[in-house]
Amino acid sequence: xxxxxxxxxxxxxxxxxxxxxxxxxxxxxxxxxxxxxxxxxxxxxxxxxxxxxxxxxxxxxxxxxxxxxxxxxxxxxxxxxxxxxxxxxxxxxxxxx
Numbered sequence: 001x002x003x004x005x006x007x008x009x010x011x012x013x014x015x016x017x018x019x020x021x022x023x024x025x026x027x028x029x030x031x032x033x034x035x036x037x038x039x040x041x042x043x044x045x046x047x048x049x050x051x052x053x054x055x056x057x058x059x060x061x062x063x064x065x066x067x068x069x070x071x072x073x074x075x076x077x078x079x080x081x082x083x084x085x086x087x088x089x090x091x092x093x094x095x096x097x
Contacts, residue, residue, distance in 0.1 A: 001082050002050050003035045006042035011065045017045035024075035028083070047075055050085075054078040 005021060007014050025032045041063035047054045047070045054074045 001034075001079075002048075003079075004048040004051075005035055005037045006044060006046040006048065007037065007039050008042060008044040008063050008065065009039050011044040013065050013067075013069055014045050016069055017047060020070060020072040021047055021075055023072045024079060027072070027076055028079055030079065045069065047078075049075075049078045049082045052078065 003021070003025075005014075005017065007017075021035065022032050025035075043057075043061045043066050044064065045066065046057075054070045054077075055068065
């Protein structure tokens, strides 16, 4: 499962989203060290689970700090949904072809 936290530099809402994400992962007993944090021109903060915005959006849009922060419950729900989906097999190395 790919978990990404997108942000713009110096977004004051980042700490709240980080805490909500950490809490949701802990609730489901999932590791917290696998989160990819990316800074760039994004709506910030945005939490993506397997490329899907937990807020139901696309994870793209105007860069800047969002006022509608992802909640612990939204993140937990998205994580549960991702866990219930079949996971694709890992890519094979060229030697396995």
